[in-house]
Amino acid sequence: MLVIWKRDKPLENAIEVKELTKFYGSLLAVDHINFEVKGKEVFGLLGPNGAGKTTTVRMICGMLRPTSGTAIISGFDISQKPQEVKRRIGLVPDISNLFGELSARVNLEFMGKLYGLDKKTRRQRINQVLELFQLKERQNDKVKYYSKGMHRRLTIAAALLHQPEILVMDEPTSGLDAQTARLVREIITDLNKEGRTILLTTHQIDEADRLAQRVGIIDRGRLIALNTPEQIKNSTEGMRALEIKILDGIDQQHWIPIIKEAEGVDKVFLAEGKIRILSKDLAQAIPTVVNLVNKHGGKIENISVVQPTLEDAFINLTGKSIREEPMSKEDYLKTRLPRSGLR
Amino acid sequence: MKPLMPLMHSVWIAENDLRQSFMSVRHVVWSLLFPIFMLFTFSFRYGVSGPDVEFINFLIPGIVAMTAMFGSTNETMSIVWDKSMGVFDRILAAPVSSTSIIVGKTMAGAVMGVISALVLLTIGNIVFGVSFANISIVILIILLASFSFTGIGTIISGLASEPREAMMLSNLLRFPMMFLGGVFFPTEAMPMPLPYVAKALPLTYATEALRAIQTGGNISVVFIDAAVLLVYTFGTMLLGSQILMRIITR
16 A cells, blocks of 8 residues: 655644635636645535536645635645645546556656656656556556546546645546446545545535545535535434335426425425425425325325435535536536636 | 756656657658648649759758648647646646746747658658758757747647637648748749738748758858747747746636
8 A cells, every 4th residue: 555645743634725715707616615624534525517616626736826815735825835735735637637648657657757756766656556556457558548447547546646645536436437436436445544635526425425524515616514424414404305206107307396386395306216305394294295296196106204315415505406407607617717728 | 846857847748748749650640741742742843844853942941941830839739638638737736837837848849840840851851852051050940940830839829728729720820821931932922012921920031041051042141030030939939938827827
């Protein structure tokens, strides 16, 4: 396993984000965000596409200047000492941004050089990460011929080469098949066990729930909740969740506006093919929903009271589902802006 | 940090860029085929059977300068591809200064310009027997021209938000420059006001200097052209780096 960058007195907070704000022209992408990531913690920044996660991450990594506010990374201010910050962070971006015409070894060589590793250390660490991520056999093949999973593994390997204290992972499992996503999650867990602080952004609620010790929910550039996944789930404040499946040969989506009208129902949405209802008064909600479904010719196949999930909490907080919300034009622009040209 | 580290960063960035370009055989072949086709096509003239020897002597210095232009601007415009593929972020996330990134990208562009031009120079020598008296001054002129073209490539890379836009912008500049820069026709023979337009183009000075060396003409012309290319180099690189810097330090 890799040896982390040692410091005599570990800092309590690896990342301190203070009033971080970013405007793209008149568009507010990140709005006075405040949070801390403790040393050796896995912190999840959860939010839909265009919420401001990537912009926040780019500012934390010293790649984007904040309009106002700052972040302190391992004791270094991103605005004053961006190079020191970059030395201490390993970034795994949302896309596997490797040099496709070059081999894995040459890609890693280049990254090692940029991080100032001498030839001997470079060779040693490259062998180590290639071995660790099971890429040794294909190390001399052009990266453009790699599978998605291999791309992802190599991207993580490149981020670890300089042995950073903090690993920032932007949507680490986005677009991966289930098997590779599971492998990446295992790697994240292992790296955290080794003592690395991990900041990950995700729009997948179960991923944040499974991996993060604390979660910050970000929506439209603002941090709207910050706590452990359990505490956030409990923040539904007496809200209970009900799951029903209706047999009528019609898409379940058809029932959402109908059930929304039922008394006692606060929120209705689809989750994994079932209708999910949030209610503060299940005693009132259950009979009214059953009556309404029967009135409209439906037959309830299954009904059960379930524990509120992080997604329920997200919907309760934002009023929308993280999965189903279509991206607005402004949100789309936000996701495009960091990569485009002159602004 | 070691004092030479920023320069080393630039060298590694340039080396990485060039390695990427040369690792793609198709990229190398396609980029060289264009000036080779132009050379062979224009080596024939109406009314003359077989390649026109006199015209080839006129043509090759221009083709060499043109190849430097295409080689260096193409290489520098890889910045736009790098931005769209996210690989530019890989460099931005590393502890490398903005200046090192710009210098590295510029070095890669200039080296590619020189290498491409030398390939055409060699073809001209082997196939048509066209030789240059003073090869070191030829290389110096090609290098200066490549740096000024790299500056143009940097400006385009900074202004374009995506690869297609970069291609269109570059063609907007390069193709008129190719026909007005004295590569295929003497600028003096062009109708007014085109000779004045030609005077504003760096390719004109690169072509004129190489032609003067090849024909053993007045050496003072070469020095004046070199001085103009130097001014172009500073001007375009200053503007290009300012535009790129705004993107890097955004």
